[in-house]
Amino acid sequence: MEWDDMAALEAALDSEIGRRIADDATTNLGSLATFRGLALQLDDA
Numbered sequence: 001m002e003w004d005d006m007a008a009l010e011a012a013l014d015s016e017i018g019r020r021i022a023d024d025a026t027t028n029l030g031s032l033a034t035f036r037g038l039a040l041q042l043d044d045a
Contacts (some may be wrong), residue, residue: 003009012018 003012
């Protein structure tokens with residue numbers, strides 16, 4: 001997605017559709033995301 005400038009991006013996010021998308025992401029993202037742990041061992045070089 002591209003916007004001409006920051007003002008255009010802010011206007012898009014503040015529109016009715018932008019607010020609905022934000023609400024949908026907030027509501028559904030937790031059920032779609034999974035946490036996977038990662039363990040690293042760093043060796044001194």
